[in-house]
Every structure is written in C-alpha cells, then in structure tokens.
Amino acid sequence: MPDWLATLLISLLKAVLVVLGLLTTFAYMTLIERRLLGRMQLRPGPNRVGPMGLLQPAADAIKSIFKEDLTVTLADKLVYTLAPIVAIGMALTAFGGLPAGPAGSLFGENPWVYNLDTGILALLALTSMGVYGIFLGGWASGSKYPILGGLRSSAQMISYELGMGLSLLGLLMIVGTTSFHGIVGWQAQNGPMILFQSLGFVLFLISSFAETNRTPFDLPEAEQEIVAGYLTEYSAIKWALFQMAEYVNMITASAVMSTLFFGGWKGPQFLNALIPGISDWPLIWLIVKIAFFLFLFIWVRATLPRLRYDQLMRFGWKLVLPLALANTMLTAAFLAFRGSGGLWFLGVLSLAGVLALLVLSDRVRTLWNQPSIRPEGDIVRAGGD
C-alpha cells in the first residue's frame, strides 16, 4: 500500500470516528440536556425508555427516521433537501481540525483529521457556511414562517460572526499564529489564554451562544413567535439533521473555546508534579473541558429567557462588536507599546475591562435593551431588519 493511500485511509477512518463520536455525543447530549433541564426545573426528565431513559436517544432516532417526511407543495425540493445536509456537513467538518492530543498520540497517529495552518480561519469559514443551512431551509420551505425565521436567524448569525471573529483578533496577535497547534503550544508555555484575554473570551462565549442558536439567543427556533422558524415545515430525519447540526455546533464551539482559551488538549501543567505527564494525556483533557462548556450551555438555557429580536441585534452591533474592536485595539496597543512589560499586565487590563463591564452592566444595558427613538414618520414605514 502506498503511503499516500494509507494516509488517506487513516484520515478517512479518523473522520468517520469523529463523525460517529460527534453523533453519539449529540444523541446523548439531547438526553443529558433534557435530564439536566428537568432536574433544574425540579422534575426527573425523560426516564421512560431504557434504564434511566438511556435508550431515549435511540428511540428518538428511530422515530425521526421512520416518521413521515413531509414536503410542502410550494417547497423548492432540491434546496429543501440540501439545506439540512449543508447544515450538518459544515458542522461536522468544522470539528475535524481541532487537535485532541499531541502528535502521534492516537495509536501512533495524529489525533486530528486535518491540520491547517489557518486553523481558526478555516473554522470560521466553515461555521459561516453553516448559515446557509438555516437560510436555505427557511427559504426552500415555501412557507411564510420559515422564511421569516430563516431571515432572522441568518441575520443573527452574520451579525455575531463579526463579533466572534473580532474577539479572537487579540488572541491571534498575541500568539502570532492561526494554527490550533501553535495556540495550544503557546498556552502550554505561557499559561491559558483566558488569563490574558478574559474580555475576548467573554465576547467569544457570548458570540458562540448566538452562533449556535442557543438560549438566550435561540430566536431562530422561537416557537412562540414564528412557530419554530426555519424548522416549521421540516419533519422526520431532515428535522433531526438540523437538530444534529445545532448540537454539533455546540460541541464544536465548546471545543474551540477549550482549545483557544483553556489550553486545549493539554491539562494544567502543575499536575505534572503529582503524576508526571498527566497534562499530555490525549483526549481526556479536551473531553473534560468540552463537557464543562456543554454543561454551561445547558445551564444558561435553564436560566435565561430569550431575547427580543431588536434587543438581540442591538446587543450584537452596539455592544459585542465595539467591545471586540476595543479588545483588539487594547491588545494591539499593548503589544506595540509594552516595552519590556510582561503579558500579565495585559491580563490585568483585560480583566479590568471585564470587571468594568460587570460593574457598568446596568448602565450598558440601555445600549441594547431600549429601542432608540425615531421620528414618527420613519416608524410608520419601517421595513424589515
């Protein structure tokens, strides 16, 4: 077997493993989320299928697959089918570039599917393509609510994509590379990035919630307002694919946050003193970190109510984007004029920014919580967003 073929096959195998892993995680994420939400709402949650409800995902899957797949008469059949595939495809592809351990640690192979020099950019590119799934799904349904929902959600995702990208610029400036390996390596030497880019992390976290359409930014699925938005006309497996894409995006977002701000696949260095080499164990650390962020996602969903649409847009454009820009400027200024000062000072500055935001949060809220006053004549003819 030639080398290139072996590499290809191994890459394919890894890809398949990643997909399977992600889908299994997705399946059980639905269960875990429902159970956790249930417990947070003082009820047991689904516990009927199998012991403790463990077979619930299987039941859901069977149901989704064998349900009647409805298609609306006015739907654009091709795009209607393509949309969920685009959504899940982009979601799954995005995860492959994230390293889960040191090179060669997975039975002698690298624990990642592909490695790009422009890792973060590629990831952003792929997630930005995920908009198409929602957008086209809404349009192709040939129905009013889906198109409203699709427009809303794509507007939301585009808006927050900017904040998300900008909030990473500071990080990239510090590290000087867009490769995940480089970032992880830098963090292994200098400490987790959260220490120096807490403001950037907060903004990235918020943008991630918005990008993955999770509460409190789950407007695309706002059932009360637009009857589930772009999902309205979808049923059966196509619906499940969208659902899958959302959860996979959530997992990816968790993994990205872990990798970029919390040291990625490496564990805390001080633990090496207890068990030598523990921080280099593959998979474990990444999974633990991902699990933490997934729990955070669920926890927030159990707590926060959904934003209003105008609040959401104002929040994105008036708070997240300017702050991300400010964070970029701050970091750039620091890097340009720091002289011999250590990075800790940047950390302090960033933390101060976060704290200032916390303290000012009530004042700042008017930025996004109150509709701006417009002249009467304009309001009458206000079009869509």
Place this chain on the structure above:
Amino acid sequence: MGVLEIAKGMGVTLGKLFQKPVTVSYPEQRATLQPRFRGRHILTRHPGTNLEKCIGCSLCAAACPAYAIYVEAAENDPAAPVSPGERYAKVYEINMLRCIFCGMCEEACPTGAVVLGNEFEMADYRSRDFVYAKEDMLVGVTGSIPQRREATRLGKPVRLGFQLDGGQPRAELEGVKYP
C-alpha cells in the same frame, strides 16, 4: 448590576439541580394531590341511611356552563327508596368530555349530592365511554370507567394513580376514601 442578577439566576438553577424533583414518575409512583383538587364527580350518600343525596332536581344541569349534565328524575319507590324524599335521579349522566370541572354543579346542588372528587384518570378511547352514569359516580365506586374495565380484565382492584396530601378528601366528599 445586570450581570449579577444573571449570576444569581444561574445560582438558583444550579441549586435546584441538586434538589429532589417535585414531580414523580406518575403511573408507577402515585401523584400527590391537594385535597382541594377538582376531579371526577362523586355522587354522595347520606351516611346514616345510605340513601343517595341526589334528588334529581336538575339544578346542576341548569348551572352547568358546558351543558355536560343530564338528569332524569323519577318517583321513589316507598318500599325501596333511592333517596330521601319523593324524588330521585333515575338517570344522572355527566359527559366528562364536555365537563370543564368548574364546580358550578357542586355549588348549585341543594343537597350536596354532587361533589367534585379527586380522581382524574379518565382517558379512554371512544367518546361514548366518557358519559358517566350514576353507577359510575356514586360514592364507593373507585376508579374511572377505563380503570375499572382494566381492573376487571386483570382481576385486580382498581389502582388509583394519586394520593392525597393529608390523606383526607374534602369534608364534602362524605364516605369517599382514597389510598
């Protein structure tokens, strides 16, 4: 402090995660109902004579906003009276599909004969099975029509899926016992 309030809320939800759920796995475990819960009607009897309290006056039917009640009265047989007085309900039917459990019948009843009890498990398949006759509602009859049908099929006593908080039904439900 807007963020602080969010944090407080997060704290609340996290705290609830470690509390015992208030809901129960209903069919296996019994739900705990407050005694004031308003479920399926009970036609009570006078405790001493065991005569039906219902005198067939139709006032419940008149008060019913959903037109769920149908009453047909008849003259008591003096040898074997059904109710004290001259009149009793020969036919007393409530359509549980129409009933909105508002309790107006209970309020209208001059003798306290019809009282909303605590049973609520009445799901069934055919709409005609939701018309509860007198013998389905008289005190002493435990369980709804489908529950009793199922119990007969299995040869077991009817199992009610609830218990009362405090164990005692309302005072109006004379002679009614719930597990």
Place this chain on the structure above:
Amino acid sequence: MMLAFILLGALAIVGGVITIAAKNAVHASLGLVGTLLCVAGLFATLNASFLAATQVIVYAGAVMVLFLFVIMLLNANQPVTERDPVPYVRELAGIGGTLLAGAFVVLAFTFKDPRPLAEGAEALRGGSALVMGETLLTRFLLPFEAVSILLLVAIVGAVALVQRPAAQPDGVPDELEEPVGAPQEERRQVPRGAAPALMQTRGAQDGEVRA
C-alpha cells in the same frame, strides 16, 4: 493535486454555468456560492490556505448571504419570463462574451511557463497570515489603504442612498418610496428603467457595505 485541481475547476465551471443559466435567482446565487467555494478550494490546493479561508468567509459566507437576503426580501426569485429589463443587454453580453473568449484564446496561446505561479506560491510561503499581512501592510500598503477608502466611500454612498427622503409637505409619496413588495402590475406603471435601476443599486450597495 492535479486531480483535485481538475475536479474543483470543473465544479467551478459548472457552478458558473448554473449561475448564468438558472431561471431561479436563488439557484443562480447558489451556483455562484459553489463557484466561490471551488475557487477557495483551488487556492487551498495552491497552499494559499489563508486566501482560501478568507475567500470562504468573505465571499461565500458574507457577500453571497447578503445577495440571497436581497433576493428573498425583494421576492426576486421568480423566474424571469418577460423581456429583459435592461435594453440591449443580450447584445452587450454577446460582445462581452466574445471579448472574454478572445482573451482566453490569446491567453491559451501565449501561456508558456508555470513558473511565475510557483514563484508566487513560494513567496507566499504556505499562505500563512503572517506573510500575507506583512506583504499587504508593507509592499502593498498604498493599494490596501486605497481599497479601504473605496469601501468607506461605498459605505457612505450606501447610507446616503438608503436614507429616505424627507416626507413631502403635501404628502405626495416620492417615487423612490414605492414599496419593494408591490405587485408586478403596479411596478410596471413606474417609468421604464427607474425600478430596475433602484433594485440594482440596492443589491450592489448592500453587498458592498457588508463586505
């Protein structure tokens, strides 16, 4: 590599054909998205991964989404069945196509050595952001800034265009205020040329602003 190049190139051409041939505007846009993605793939095969990612983020991820936005908002995805709104557009397209084909023919005959390309790739050194940024902000600083000023001008122009005219005292609605969702019949009464021109400028300006 060659295989990937041929595949992506063919797909890009197919996407282009769809873009111009599709009756449905949304399908046409999707074809364009496909082409853009394939071009990004071509960049990637040339080791210009930064360029590829940027291509996807900016063009496929943002510009085309906004195109689609506009198409959906204007409900312009109905197949074009009437005669062309722009006069002589077919003739112009024919001339343009001929010129382009001629250019390609000239290019094909004069094409000799792939070395400049390889040199470019070498210069990019794997297309990392570092090299890219250095090049742009040192050698090509002036063009870079010029382009950004151009974008700024476009933004200002777009804002100026979007700004609605003040309501007339007599309450007569301005021609520009014609509702975008008006039925075809009504729109046809607008003097020929005015409405399509409006649509065109809107589509373009939106794309520019977000880009």
Place this chain on the structure above:
Amino acid sequence: MKVHVDGIEVELPAGTSAIDAVFSAGGDVPYFCAHKYLSPLGACRMCLVESGSPRKNPDGSFVMEGEGDAATPKIFWFPKPMASCTMQATEGMHIRTAKTSEVVAKAQAGMMEFTLLNHPLDCPTCDKGGACELQDRAFEYGYGASRFGFDRRHAEKHYPLSDFVILDQERCIHCKRCVRYFEEVPGQEVLDFIERGGHTFIDTEEGGLPTGFSGNITDICPVGALLDNVARFRGRNWEYDHTPTTCTLCPVGCSITVDARNGRLERIVAGENRDVNEAWICDAGRFGHPFASEERLTTPLVRNEDGALIPATWDEAITAINRGLLGLPLADLGLFVGADATLEEGAALAALADALNARHVDHFPRHSVFIAPTATLTDVATADAVVVLGADLGEEAPVLELRILEMLRGGLLPAEFAHGTAIADLRLVERPARRPERLAVIGGESRLWGHAGHRVSANGENALTRLAHPDTDDLKAVRALLDGAERPVLILGADALRGASGSAAALLADLASRTGAKVIAIPAGPNSNGLAALNLVPRTGGLGVDRLGEVPAAFISRLDPGMRAGGFTVVHDTHLTATAQLADVVLPAVTNYEKRGTVQNLEGRLLPLNPAAIQSGEAADLIRTLTALAEALGVKAPARGQRGAQTLLMGSVGVNTATVQVGGALHTFARTFVAPAAPHTPKLWTERMRSRDRDWVERIHDLVEGGWTLPVAPAAPQPGGDD
C-alpha cells in the same frame, strides 16, 4: 275615572279594582290569590297597597288642602295598607305601591315571610320550581331571609286528589284559587278548605276530583301544591321546550302550550285565549297526550314477501308504492284523510286529487250536512238562553261546556285592559248564583244534564224537528225559552247531526230565523269545519271512507277504519293502528303537536298550529307525504311544503293562512262541500285517552299505586335535608 298610582294619573272605567289600576299604570303588585277568570277574594294579602281618596263635605264640595288656586282635594289615606285586589278604585283615588311606599314594601315583605313560614323548602324537587309564582314574588318582594328557626308545618305531601292531580298539602299557601275554580268554572263543589289557620288544608269529597276539567287547578296553583301527575318529575320547567299551539283533539281549538323535553311530549298546559278557552282546557286535552311520545312509527314500513311489515326507508317505501300501484288507473286511487288534518294538508290533498282526477276522496269524520256556525263561543258565554240539542259535550267539545256554564253564572266576561284581562274583576263573585233555567238540554244524559233547568230526553235524529214543532210540555217550555230569549244560542251535537239531511239544515235555518237564535253545530272532527271548504268529499262516482273495502287502492292518512282497501293500501299514521297493520305500506306521520298549519274550530275561527320539538324519526306531515306519493305515482306534487300548500289554499279558498295570529281570527268560507256520510259519534275520552297497547288510565293508576305511600320522613334524620 282618574286614579293616581305612584303619582301617575290613569284614566280607567268605573268598577276597576285597585290592582288593575296599578297594572294599568305600568306598576306591579304581587299577588297569589287573584286570578283573571276567578272572583277576587283577598286571601293571600300580598297585593297590599296604600290608598287614599278625597272626601266630600256635606255640601258636596271636596275637602280641600292648600290655599287659593293651589288648593287640591285633600287625600284621606287609609290607616293601613289595603288589599288592592278586592278594593275598587274610585274617582281621584291615590294608590302607592311598594315602589314609592316603604310601608307597602315592608308589609309585602312581611306578608311574604308569613306565607313562607310554613312553606317547605321543596323547590329542588318541586315540579313548579322555575315557574313558581311564590318563588318569583319571594325573590322580588321578600326579605330574602327567614327569622324563624322552628320546624315547619307537616302535612300530607303525596296526596292524590285524582289520578291526574296530586296535592302536596305542605306547599299550599291557602290562596283558594283551586276551590274557587271548581265552584265558579265547572260548577263542581268538590274541593274546599278544611280546618282553620295554619292547619288549613285542602281536600276533596270522597272519591277524589271528578275528571273533566280538574287539570286546570294545576295551572292556576301559584305554588307547587297541585301538580300534574302525568308530568310528575318528567323535567324541570326551564328544561322544557315550550311551544304555544292549538289543541286539535276536539273542534274547540283551545290554546295550549306543549312542553317537550328531549323529544318527548311531557306536559301540556293551558294557554290563554279569551275568545276560545279563556284559560281553561279539558282533562282530555291536558292529560291525553302520552300517545304522542309512545310507540310512534318512526320509519316507513313495507310489507315483504313473507307478509310481514318491515322497516324501510322512504325511498324503499316510494318504490314499493310505485310497484304496488303499477297498472292502476290513477283515478281509482282512493285518498282518505282524518278530519284533524290542517287546512294546508287538506288543500294539498285536494290538489293532488284534482291532479290525479281521483274520485274516491273523503275525509272523516264529517256530517252529511254542513251547518255554518253563526254563534261564537263568546256568544255562548254571553247568551241568555242556550239549548243543547243531542250533544254529549264531554265527548265532543268539553270546553264548550265550560262556556255554557259561564253563561249560567251570568255571562260575565272579565274586563279587558291595556295590560290584558283584568286581574281582579270585581264583578265576578265567589259562588255566583247560577241560572239553570237558561239552559235546556235535549238529548241523552250527559254531565251538562245536572246543570240544566230544562232536560228533555229525546233521541237525536228527530229532536230538531220536535223542537221546531214541540209536541210535549217539556219541549214547549224549551221552545218558549228560545222564543223569549234575546240572545239565544242553539248548539247541535253529533246526536242531532248524525244522519241529518239537507232538510234538517233548512229546518234549523227556519228555527234560527224565527227565534233569532245563533247556531253552533259541533263538527264531527277537529277540523271538519275547515276541511268542508275543500273538495275532500267523494266526487262523481266516488266512494267514501265507509265503503273503503270497495275502493281498488287507497292512501289513508291518520284514519283508522280498521280495514283495508280492495287492493293496495297505503296508510300514513302516527302509530301502528289496526288499519296500518293491514296495510301494504305504512308511512310514519306526525301528530298535530308537531305540525305547522291552520285549523278551523267549531265557531269558524282559524287557529294556528306550531310544531313542538317531539322526536318522531322520519315521520312526515301529509304535505310531504303526498309529495312522496306523487313521486311514486309519477305525477308532479301540487305542493312540496308548507309554503306551497298555503299558496294552494290561497288559490282554492282565498285564505292566507300564513298570516293567522296566535289568537286566531273568525273566517267564513264562501263555499262548502257536503256529501252523505256514515254516522259518527265523537269519543274524545274513550279514543284519545287511551294508549295503543294499554289502557292509559290504568298506567297512571299503576304509577299511583307504586309510589304513593312513601313516608314523609325517612328512617334516619336527614342532615341538611330538604325540609
């Protein structure tokens, strides 16, 4: 006469009672004992008002109040409230009701409390509940609470006064309406107060109430003391669908209200029609309704190959008729209808007969002669001499008997005001003097016999001849009564009309013109008068109902001659009668309680019928049935519904029955059709008061036997009982 009620001045005729003055002024006074057609008594004391009149000086001028021009006659108020139903309003009288007078309001509330003192809280079980005057007035005028905690009076609660009327002595409030009714209206002294004070109760003589008109006391009882035993516990008053219509069991055409519940006819109560039945109906009309809900035919029946009648659809029945009448000349089809059919139905049948050129057309029962009525029932009540010739009114027209008895007690009709019949007409007196000498009864013995001053036993056929030419002293006396009276009325019954011929009509006309008597000939059937105006008698070469057996094929509607036609027989009836059992096809019919239409009563008054909500399956009235019959015969139906039949009627007799009002209107048809008829004796009681399979009275008896001796108090004391 000017009377001031609560400051409102009203102009009233002299002799008006104060209570009517109040009602004329638009005021309201509660009352229980007063009744429009009974004498005022002042028993319940609820109608208390304050009243005062001006007083005159010995010189004839009014005692004045005030100075100079502002002086007005001084009103001398009675020191205490007065019962307005027994007080005559006088010129210049001032009346204050509870609306303006605290004293009156307090007095009425106190009186209500007093009345309720011994009234049991039976309302939930009482059939009167919801339509009870005591309930309503207690709500409007009572205190709303009782101050008395002691045990109430206990008395007989299930006391059957007759098979039809049940008395609850506890509920009685001693208004004496029932007692006065029996004394004043049917003239039967059978019911009275016994004991005194709070112990007063009502009882009958031995043997209970006489049947005839006893049911009216259940209508007039203001509480639930006297109740209709047939409708006992059948439903509550608000559950009934009330349909005001006309009773068509006899030719009087009393106004009734049919109360149905769940598609069953449960109760009939009297309606008010001053011109016909005032407020009274007979027991046959009131209690003789169970047939309407018992064993009704609900689908057509078709005789199959085995000779059995099996249920079928109308389409199948039409096919069967079509097949059965195949080859029969249409003119040979006999069309026979009962005489309680409406005018519209008759018109439809006549039109179909015309269309078919049918010869054998008849309605039954009818007399051979048609004597147009010249007297109205009001004429009867206000006559000064009535001669009843050959009639058993109890079987033929019971309420006519009441009107004759009204004549005997002076012919006083209660006054009429803007607010309706006088509530307390002071001219009516309790136990009025009767004048039996004004009534002569010629013929067989009947209930009226006992009231008549002149009784001549004569068999019917030649009684008229004998009255025209009196041969005995008795008859001469009757003739003298007739000759001497100013407003005599001659009433001819079935006995006199049976087998009568044209010469009898001429004789009657001669007699009437000589004596100035107005005439009522009681028709044989409930609507015989009306149907006589339609060509529903055998035509040239045609046969009547009496020769049904010779008719080749027949359609028989609501008639039970007990035999079938010579050939194919279609019967349209409400029950599976003897005739229906012989028929080839039976079509279900509706009773007159379920019809819309018009009938004409014995005095020539057109009266409307309204359909009550009684369940009768696929039953159809005659008009729609004839449509089916026409379809089976392959001809176009002359009328397809009520509208079409009304148009037909308009065309044939020139009467627009669509405009007939509830009270009815007198009408004389220009043309009548007569033909020889079989003799017929109406039997209202023996025919109508019988269920098809079982003696109806016996059923009531069973009911009475089964539930009568229930002890008032159960073995154990009832907590919160309905005492």
